Amino acid sequence: MENLIFSLxxxxxxxxxxxxGAFLKKIKIFDEEFLIKANSFAFKALFPVLLFNNIYKSKLSSEVNIKLIVFAVVVVFAIIGITLLTVxxxxxxxxxxxVIIQGLYRSNFVLFGVSLSQNLFGSEGLGAVTTLVAIIIPIYNFMAVIILDMYSNDKSDIKDNFxxxxxxxxxxxxxxxxLVSVLQIKLPIFxxxxxNDVSNMATPLALMALGGEIKVQNIHNNLKYIAVVTTGRLIVIPAAVILAALSFGFRGPELGALFSMVAPSVAxxxxxxAxxxxxNYELAGQLVFVSTMFSPFTIFMFIFVMKTVGLF
Incomplete structure (x- = not known):
């Protein structure tokens, strides 16, 4: 019950x-022009600062073994490779x-990773997960740029893509x-x-803008995509990664870090x-909305099972 309450x-x-966000759009405090500008502001200004802040504060741990890092990177590229072949x-x-490929491989690791591992293992779990955040998030973003551009109707040439x-x-x-973390640069407190204040704006604004733009009434048009991606994102991929991690001998905080990487909802x-x-950003928003709604229950299910069998 404690883990379910935490997940919720x-x-x-x-x-x-x-x-x-949906309510503010309904009562016309948000309009379409504002939502477009808010999304652009979040993408171009707030999320970069949020990512910098997460990595800066993580202080790339030297205690995490290379085996864990290599395994996590291989997992990410394996998921991307499989989806690129099948989707x-x-x-x-x-x-x-x-949008489908991105929804399957790209989890909400930034928002969920550290808090989930810390709840499971306390400060003992932070070294592994913060290092993975610093390594995996740039890979997520780098590959998202390539994949979305690859399947965009507005094609760019190789130079433009680079x-x-x-x-x-x-x-x-x-x-x-x-760079700042590796070079151990200490920024002034102010x-x-x-x-930190700017990064704290990123998630609330992006989520409210997302809520304002989600067209819930059109979810039935994308139901098959939503069902496949949500099931894959929240159940199939975490289960496969957990089994693979166990076969490579990962347990405790390191298993928890890998779980925190793959278990959350769509980023x-x-x-x-998108x-x-x-x-298709309408589909992308619906994937975030639906996977976020179901993720507390799937996260609880995995935590309960792994704790029951003594893996955590």
Whole structure:
């Protein structure tokens, strides 16, 4: 029950912020012009600062073994590789392909990872998960740029694609965060506080904007995509990764870090990026909404089973 309450406490604020956004749109405090600008602001300014802040505060742990890092990176690329091979064969619409692939491989690791591991293992679990956040999040964002551009109807050439990747605000924020962390640069306290205040704006604003733009009445049009991605994101992929991790001998905090990486709902920023790349952002928003709604129950299920069998 404690773990269910924890999961609900983590997920409920995210869900309620989306509901608040939908309500503000309903009573016309939010309009379409504001929502477009809010999403652009979140993508270009707030999320990069949030990623930088998470990586800066993680202080890349030297205690995490290379085996865990390599395993996590291989897992991410394996999921991406499998989805790149299968999704285009099953879905013909380019605007849906990139969104589905992104929804399957890209979890809400930034928002859930540290708090979930800390709740499971206390401070003992922070070294593993914060290091993985610093490494995996840039990979998530780097690959999202490539995949969404690959399946965008507005094709760019190789040079433009490369420029899009290296100038992507999320990647820039992540890379700067890694450099500052690796070089052990200590920012002045007033700068840290300003960065922290700005990063705290990212998730609430993005979630309310997402709630304002989600067209719930159209969910039935995308029901098959939502069912497949939500099941894959919340059940199939976490189960497969947990079994693979066990076969490689991961237990305790390291298993918890891997679980925190793959168990959360679809990343909130996936909606904003889908919008920026002219993919099916309506579907992307619905995937975030539905997977967020069900994630407390699937996270609880996995935690309960693993605690019962003595893995945590």
């Amino acid at each position: 406490n983590v997920v409920a604020p995210i869900f309620l912020l989306m509901v608040l 285009p064969r099953l879905e013909k619409d380019n605007r849906n392909r990139g 420029i899009n990747i290296i100038t992507n605000p999320l990647i820039v924020g992540s890379v700067i965060g890694i 700068v840290e506080k300003t960065i 909130v920023s996936s909606y904003t990026m 919008q920026q790349y002219d993919c």
